[in-house]
Amino acid sequence: MTAAQILLAALLAPLLSAVLIACFLRRRGTLASYLSVAAAAGICVFSYLAIKANEAEPIRAAIEWLSFGNFTVSMGFLFDGVAATMLAMVAFVGLLIHVFSLGYMADDKAKGRFFGGLSIFMFSMLGIILADNLIMIFVFWELVGFSSYMLIGHYLDTDDAAAASKKAFIVNRIGDLGFLIGIVYAYWHFGTTNIEAMGAAVNADPSLISWVIAALLMCGFIGKSAQFPLHVWLPDAMAGPTPVSALIHAATMVAAGVYFLIRIAFLFPESVLGGIAILGTSVAVYAGFCAYGQNDIKKILAYSTLSQLGYMSAAFGLGFAGIALFHLITHAFFKALLFLGAGSIIHGCHHEQDIFKMGGILKKMPITSITFFIGVLALCGVYGFAGFYSKDAILVAGGLNSTAIFALLTLGAFLTAGYMGRLVWIVFFGEPKSDAASHAHESGFSMVLPLIILAVLSVVGGWIEVWPEATGEIIRENLEHLHHAEGHDAMHSKVMILGSTAWIVGLLGSFFFYGVGKNGDALQNRAKSVYEFLKARLWFDEIYGFYVAKIQQRVAVLLSFLDVFLIKGLFVRGSAGLVGLVGACSRSLHVGNIHGYVYWFLAGIILLWALATGVVL
Amino acid sequence: MTVGLNAFLIVAGLLFAVGLLGVTLRQNTLVIYMSLELMLNAVNLAFVAFSRYNGTMDGNLFVFFIITVAAAEVALGLAIIVALFRRRQSVMVDQLNALSH
Numbered sequence: 065m066t067a068a069q070i071l072l073a074a075l076l077a078p079l080l081s082a083v084l085i086a087c088f089l090r091r092r093g094t095l096a097s098y099l100s101v102a103a104a105a106g107i108c109v110f111s112y113l114a115i116k117a118n119e120a121e122p123i124r125a126a127i128e129w130l131s132f133g134n135f136t137v138s139m140g141f142l143f144d145g146v147a148a149t150m151l152a153m154v155a156f157v158g159l160l161i162h163v164f165s166l167g168y169m170a171d172d173k174a175k176g177r178f179f180g181g182l183s184i185f186m187f188s189m190l191g192i193i194l195a196d197n198l199i200m201i202f203v204f205w206e207l208v209g210f211s212s213y214m215l216i217g218h219y220l221d222t223d224d225a226a227a228a229s230k231k232a233f234i235v236n237r238i239g240d241l242g243f244l245i246g247i248v249y250a251y252w253h254f255g256t257t258n259i260e261a262m263g264a265a266v267n268a269d270p271s272l273i274s275w276v277i278a279a280l281l282m283c284g285f286i287g288k289s290a291q292f293p294l295h296v297w298l299p300d301a302m303a304g305p306t307p308v309s310a311l312i313h314a315a316t317m318v319a320a321g322v323y324f325l326i327r328i329a330f331l332f333p334e335s336v337l338g339g340i341a342i343l344g345t346s347v348a349v350y351a352g353f354c355a356y357g358q359n360d361i362k363k364i365l366a367y368s369t370l371s372q373l374g375y376m377s378a379a380f381g382l383g384f385a386g387i388a389l390f391h392l393i394t395h396a397f398f399k400a401l402l403f404l405g406a407g408s409i410i411h412g413c414h415h416e417q418d419i420f421k422m423g424g425i426l427k428k429m430p431i432t433s434i435t436f437f438i439g440v441l442a443l444c445g446v447y448g449f450a451g452f453y454s455k456d457a458i459l460v461a462g463g464l465n466s467t468a469i470f471a472l473l474t475l476g477a478f479l480t481a482g483y484m485g486r487l488v489w490i491v492f493f494g495e496p497k498s499d500a501a502s503h504a505h506e507s508g509f510s511m512v513l514p515l516i517i518l519a520v521l522s523v524v525g526g527w528i529e530v531w532p533e534a535t536g537e538i539i540r541e542n543l544e545h546l547h548h549a550e551g552h553d554a555m556h557s558k559v560m561i562l563g564s565t566a567w568i569v570g571l572l573g574s575f576f577f578y579g580v581g582k583n584g585d586a587l588q589n590r591a592k593s594v595y596e597f598l599k600a601r602l603w604f605d606e607i608y609g610f611y612v613a614k615i616q617q618r619v620a621v622l623l624s625f626l627d628v629f630l631i632k633g634l635f636v637r638g639s640a641g642l643v644g645l646v647g648a649c650s651r652s653l654h655v656g657n658i659h660g661y662v663y664w665f666l667a668g669i670i671l672l673w674a675l676a677t678g679v680v681l
Numbered sequence: 682m683t684v685g686l687n688a689f690l691i692v693a694g695l696l697f698a699v700g701l702l703g704v705t706l707r708q709n710t711l712v713i714y715m716s717l718e719l720m721l722n723a724v725n726l727a728f729v730a731f732s733r734y735n736g737t738m739d740g741n742l743f744v745f746f747i748i749t750v751a752a753a754e755v756a757l758g759l760a761i762i763v764a765l766f767r768r769r770q771s772v773m774v775d776q777l778n779a780l781s782h
Contacts, residue, residue, distance in 0.1 A: 656778040658713075662705055 067117040068125035071141050071194055074110030074155070078103045078186035085180035093175025097166055100179035104155075104162040107186060111155035115148050115534045122147075124260070126196060142196035142259055145537035146389060150193050150323050152535050153393050156521075157315045157400050158186055160514035164404050165307040167511035168411055178218055178305065185211035185312060192320050198247045198257035198281075201324065205243070205284065208320065209236045212312050216304040228300040235297040239287020246280030250331075253277060263330050278336040281328060289321030289373050292347050296604050298370055299354075302362040306407030309362055314369045314403050315396040322376045322392050326538075329385040341381025345462075345472045348374030350602070352479030356486070356587065357599030360417045361406050364487055368443065369399055371476060378473060379458045382465050386542025390528070391454035393536075397525040398442035398451055401518035405436035408511050409491065412504040420583060421498040422491045428504040431512050433492050435519040440488055442522040444481040444567040450526035452563070457543060459559040464549055474562050481570020486578045488571075493580040689730035696723035710762055710772040714755075721751050 065073070081103035089096040114123075126140025143151075162182060169178055188211055191204030210233075217229030247257060253274060254262050266272050285291065290298035301313050312318070325332075325340075332340075351370035358364045372395045379388040410417055412429050426433040442449040445456065455477065463470040496502035506512070528536055528543065546552060578586045588595040600606075653664070674680045696719055703716025725744045732740030766772050 658710075658774045658777060659705060666705075 065113075067114055067123045067143070068141060070110050070114045070117065071123065071125075071143055074107050074114060074151075075187065075190045075194060077106040077110065078183040078190070082180050082183035082187060085176055085183065090176040090180075093172070093179070096176040097169070097179045100183045101159075101162045101166060103183050104159040104186060107190065108155045108159045111151050114143065115152055115532060124196065137199050138197060138258075139200050140196040140258075141194045143194060145535065146323075146326055147193050149389060149393065149535040149537075149539070151190070152532070153396050154186075154189055154193060154316050157396050157518075158189075158311060160517055161307050161311040161315070161400060161404065164310075164407065164511050164514040165305075167508045168307055168407050169305065170508075172305075174218065178215070181211055181215045181218070182308075182311070185215065185317070189316050189320065193323070196259055198250060198259070198328075201327075202240075202243065202247055202284075205288065205320075205324075206240065208288075208312075208317050209233060209240070212236075212301070212317055215308040215312060216301050218305050218308065219303070222303070224300075225303040228297075228303040232297040232301050235294050236287045239283045239285075239294050242280045242283025243287070246277055246283065249274075249280060250277050259327055262328070266330050273331060273333050275333045275336050278332045279339075281331065282325070282336060282340065285321035285325050285377075286343075287321075288324075289318050289377065290370055291321075291343055291373065291377060292350065293604070295347065295351070295370055296608060299358075299363050299366045302360065302366050306362065306403060306410055309366070310400045310403030310407065313366065314399040318369065318373060319376070319392045319396060322373065322380065322388055325377070325380050326385040326389050329380070337381045337383060339381070341378050341466075341469060344374040344377030344379075344381055345469050345476075346374070347371065348378060348476040349472050349479065350374075352476050352483065353598055354601045355479070355483040357595060357597075357601065359419055359585070361409065361419050361422075361487065361491065362403070362417060364419070364483060365399070365402055365406055368402075368480065368483065369395075371480060372399065372443075375455065375458050375473065375476070378469060379461060382458075382461045382469070384457070384461045384542045384546065386538040386540075387454065387457045387461060387546070390536075390539045390543070391458060394442070394450035394454045394522075394525050397518055398439045398449075398522040401435060401439040401515065401522050402443065404511070404515055404518065405432050405439060408432040408507045408515065409436075409504070411507055411511070413498075414500045414503070416498060416500040419487060419490045420585065422496070422501045422504075423494045424492075424496040424501065425504060426492040428496075428501075429506045431506060432515060435515040436492070437488070438519040438522050440484045441567075442526075443484055444570065445477060445563050446567055447560075447564065448523070450522050450524070453526035453528070456556075456559055456563060457546060459563060460552065460555050461546055463555045463559060464546075464551060474566065477563060477566035478570050481567040482574050485571040485574030489575055489578055489580050490582065494582070497583060686730055686734045690727060693723045693727040693730065696720075696726065708774045710765070710774060710777070713774070714758055714762065718751060718755070721747060 078100075081099050084099060085096045089099065117123075122142060122144035124140065124142055126138045128136050129139045130137040162179075165179070165182065169175055172178060185208065188204045188207035192201055192208060195201040195204060213229045213233040216232055217225050219225040250262065251257050254265050254272070256262060256265075287294045298313060298318065302309055304313070348371045351367045351374060355364050355367035355371070358367060372391070376388045376391050376395070379385075379391060409422065409425055409429065409432060412425075412432070413422060416422065438449070442451040445452045459470065459473055459477070462473050496504070524530060528539060585595065587598075655661075700716045700718075700720030700723060703719065704713050707713055707716065725747055728740035728744050728747075730740075732738065732744075762772055765777070769776070771777075
């Protein structure tokens with residue numbers, strides 16, 4: 065097989081699985097789950113082969129998909145170092161999460177639908193990774209949105225999940241509108257949407273870079289990666305099953321927005337990059353604060369994800385796309401680990417998600433707990449763990465470019481350690497605080513194994529030296545570049561000291577402030593107004609709710625009025641009435657009597673005669 | 682004794698008028714049908730007269746065609762009237778109003 069065929073096989077394996085499940089296996093959940101896991105394993109194998117086959121030159125293959133006049137849409141692969149890195153991560157983490165789901169979803173009634181959804185998600189995600197043009201990316205982008213919608217709404221009999229899936233879908237549409245306009249504009253501007261062709265055009269003539277295109281395409285990223293102001297859907301998306309939160313809303317899909325930016329990094333002028341850096345930094349800090357107001361273990365992790373996505377976009381905005389990719393990969397490892405760990409705890413506690421009703425988990429679920437601790441240390445950026453290397457690089461890049469961004473990102477690091485410390489001390493230590501927690505038990509083998517593998521990756525994932533040769537090229541380049549930047553060494557020592565202080569202060573501070581295994585939130589008890597403020601998350605949901613209910617609803621009522629009276633009443637009913645009237649008139653000529661027709665016939669002849677001889681007209 | 686063209690035309694016109702009145706006034710489909718034939722033959726008569734008057738064969742030629750067509754029409758029309766009578770037991774025009782809305 066050629067490399068392109070291997071990639072095609074990797075892309076189509078999950079689609080095949082999804083189609084088979086949708087057509088034949090909806091009622092046979094167990095079989096569907098094995099098929100889906102087999103497809104995920106297939107992706108892994110094919111990805112491994114493709115990465116091994118990848119030589120110096122990127123793999124390119126394209127076929128024409130649609131053709132209108134001189135406008136053609138092609139479907140093709142562009143498999144370069146960035147795509148290989150991303151593919152390796154998605155394939156491997158995806159497989160682990162599939163395996164975890166076998167245990168987590170074992171008792172679910174709609175297993176077929178769930179695993180079919182996972183497969184269609186993997187298909188769409190691989191499509192985004194491999195796509196060689198903007199239109200193909202957009203197609204798979206929407207498919208990813210659909211699978212996200214389907215999987216968030218898995219527990220469709222609960223109002224929460226139904227509302228959250230709708231919210232995620234609609235909020236993403238807003239960003240995608242900008243994305244779509246951006247694609248059209250890019251096609252008009254460059255005459256192509258092929259990524260490499262656009263890159264070549266920009267290289268040849270840097271004045272072709274347009275901030276409008278960059279800003280419009282950025283809208284897609286803002287929606288998918290849940291950046292400000294479209295971040296509101298991600299915390300709500302936690303209503304879905306936990307493996308979905310791990311796969312889609314932490315490791316892969318939300319990171320697809322960042323990946324997309326890295327793919328088209330050459331289109332971004334300084335001004336837009338600066339905007340992205342500020343945006344990412346503010347989200348990193350904002351989400352860090354929000355996490356303190358949450359009691360749901362998954363929502364805390366969701367805000368943590370938002371915050372880390374902020375770090376990635378800050379790194380991208382500072383001009384270090386490779387470092388953004390680095391953090392994306394390490395984040396995928398440890399955040400998938402944290403979510404799966406949370407899933408294991410939730411499963412063990414019989415679907416209890418409130419951290420203040422857990423407690424004492426360490427004794428009940430030792431493997432889950434220890435792997436979770438590794439994830440926490442990686443997230444906090446403890447030296448030697450994966451998160452340290454990428455976060456360290458981002459902070460150094462920030463410090464060399466802007467003091468304000470550096471200060472805020474460092475603050476974000478303190479916040480991260482603080483809220484993760486709060487979670488750890490409350491959940492894992494002390495006494496169980498509910499019946500569910502006191503009956504907690506360690507999860508089965510299929511759930512523990514992915515945790516252990518991810519825990520290993522959360523440590524070694526940051527050691528860029530041990531990565532396969534074909535992956536991470538752009539990361540090495542960026543790190544090298546950063547390493548030789550002026551003032552790197554001084555800044556690096558500063559970051560080391562500040563970063564280490566951050567996690568030590570964060571973990572110890574939360575230990576003393578929140579206390580071990582306490583019943584209630586110390587912040588809520590001591591400073592209720594502060595807690596309420598953090599819990600309100602700057603009232604974004606309320607503001608959007610007000611906008612939708614009060615302003616948009618009024619416009620909708622007005623439009624509905626126009627529709628009913630003008631279009632439906634005047635145009636549709638009116639024209640139908642006119643035609644009906646003509647019909648009634650001509651029908652009355654048909655008397656049904658033969659003599660009547662004879663008279664009409666005679667009248668016709670007389671008229672014809674009159675016209676022919678010129679008596680009339 | 683020679684009969685002039687006008688006499689033929691007057692007869693033809695009278696025959697045509699009788700036929701037309703029959704078509705418009707009579708109720709029986711069969712009679713209407715005969716009146717139609719009468720009108721056709723009135724025209725035939727006029728054609729023959731003109732042909733003779735002009736000394737050409739054009740009119741006669743037309744008459745042959747008209748007679749052929751009329752014969753075919755009679756075969757078809759009578760068949761329809763018979764079928765109609767079998768179905769509805771009547772050929773009176775005032776009862777054949779099924780096409781009325």
